Amino acid sequence: LNNNPARYILTLSGTLRSPKMDFHPPFLMLMPVPLGVETEAVVTIIPRDFLRESQIRVKLPELELADGTRTCPFSVEFPEGKNIVLSSDGTSNELTCRISFSSSKPMSFLGEILLEQQTIVFSPYTHTWHCTRLIKKL
DSSP states (O other): OTTOOOOOOOOOOOOOOOOEEEEESSSOOOOOOOTTOOEEEEEEEEEESOSSOEEEEEEOOOEEOTTSOEEOOEEEEOTTOSEEOBOTTSOBOOEEEEEEEOOSSOOOOOOOOEEEEEEEEEETTTTEEEEEEEEEEO
């Protein structure tokens, strides 16, 4: 450096940590119920290796019935909120997710409910907002 033509070798090392979400229980099966009766299950979401606070978003499937109408018989609720909050020791809070199902017409469903973690970060170098997304299928 300082106009010195000598070569320097710089060695960098690090650990790549990618945010992930674990679920307890890992699979969800809602009990069959009579028409118009709601069934529900509670899932605990355990965030791991998050570097900044984030929020969970849910994409619920829309189902087509035998008569051609479309419906979404699911609802999702986060009783303590959807925010992933980091503590001072770098760990994240667990989230409780209540998933319910109710239908006035006969149906069954085997599929996925998508839970997304979206972090929005402002980059001072490019003066733009970047969105990173982690999608976990339940």
